[in-house]
Amino acid sequence: MARPLSSIPAVATSNSEVEVDCGHCGAGYVLPADRTSFACMSCGTSSYFHSCPACDVAQCHAQSIPIGTLRCGACGIELPTGRWHMYPAPADALDPARTRILPGLPLDPAQRLVRGFVTASSVPGLFPLTPCHLVFAASWVVLSVAAGEALRVRYSDVSSLQIGGAGTRSYSTNAGIRGGGFGLTGALEGMAVASLINAATSRTTTVHDTTLSLRAGPWAILMNADLYEPSILRVMLSPAYHRIEQAAAHRQPQPPAPRAGWYPDPQGSAAQRYWDGAKWTEHHPE
Numbered sequence: 001m002a003r004p005l006s007s008i009p010a011v012a013t014s015n016s017e018v019e020v021d022c023g024h025c026g027a028g029y030v031l032p033a034d035r036t037s038f039a040c041m042s043c044g045t046s047s048y049f050h051s052c053p054a055c056d057v058a059q060c061h062a063q064s065i066p067i068g069t070l071r072c073g074a075c076g077i078e079l080p081t082g083r084w085h086m087y088p089a090p091a092d093a094l095d096p097a098r099t100r101i102l103p104g105l106p107l108d109p110a111q112r113l114v115r116g117f118v119t120a121s122s123v124p125g126l127f128p129l130t131p132c133h134l135v136f137a138a139s140w141v142v143l144s145v146a147a148g149e150a151l152r153v154r155y156s157d158v159s160s161l162q163i164g165g166a167g168t169r170s171y172s173t174n175a176g177i178r179g180g181g182f183g184l185t186g187a188l189e190g191m192a193v194a195s196l197i198n199a200a201t202s203r204t205t206t207v208h209d210t211t212l213s214l215r216a217g218p219w220a221i222l223m224n225a226d227l228y229e230p231s232i233l234r235v236m237l238s239p240a241y242h243r244i245e246q247a248a249a250h251r252q253p254q255p256p257a258p259r260a261g262w263y264p265d266p267q268g269s270a271a272q273r274y275w276d277g278a279k280w281t282e283h284h285p286e
């Protein structure tokens with residue numbers, strides 16, 4: 001029987017445990033090797049481990065909505081979700097190189113991942129519309145693209161992290177025809193025809209709009225993160241905000257440079273000495 005997640009210690013794993021990151025939000029978990037699924041406590045997404053019905057390669061599928069189809073990461077076949085659920089796989093059948101988002105870094109329950117694509121960037125070689133992953137790991141903020149790591153900065157270098165966009169909105173449009181006609185009968189007929197035309201041409205358009213901007217030293221990245229609602233992303237990224245605030249609080253304040261002028265002798269004599277802004281130069285003539 002699987003243990004509840006809350007009883008699983010997030011420590012170094014033995015052979016009977018497997019380290020897995022949530023594919024939706026990036027939170028790290030240690031799972032018993034025989035588990036075939038887990039629910040992320042951070043974002044609520046359920047992840048299922050399956051063996052591909054076609055090629056038998058074990059893989060993890062994160063699902064926020066349990067309908068539709070899922071694609072095999074190995075052979076590319078796309079099958080209904082229900083078909084995949086007939087082939088559960090234990091966690092230790094997964095490729096260890098693929099269960100972690102950043103395999104070299106320590107497992108971290110407070111790690112967060114934002115998936116999307118680059119809208120604009122000051123990082124050389126990072127072009128608009130490039131799919132990217134922004135990972136807020138324990139000590140680093142890492143931006144990855146298909147070709148590999150594009151940027152790695154420390155939390156103390158992050159000067160701002162902002163979430164924007166209007167979120168998901170739906171618009172309904174139609175031909176906008178109003179009824180009319182001569183006399184009462186004509187008007188009623190006209191209105192009936194108009195409503196038929198409007199019903200036939202009615203369209204609902206759904207627009208997703210979530211943006212994330214990161215500034216760190218000379219680097220700035222604006223990315224589109226439409227998989228997440230802005231309000232949910234703000235809560236999801238609270239561990240990342242906490243780490244940025246902690247790093248800022250521990251940053252060494254730079255002492256203000258004393259202005260050039262005459263000061264008491266730092267050696268302790270009764271004479272005054274002149275500070276030119278960089279070094280002590282001369283004694284005040286008595």
Ligand SMILES: [Zn+2]
Nearest residue numbers: 022025040043
């Ligand atoms: Zn999650």
Ligand SMILES: [Zn+2]
Nearest residue numbers: 052055072075
């Ligand atoms: Zn396959």
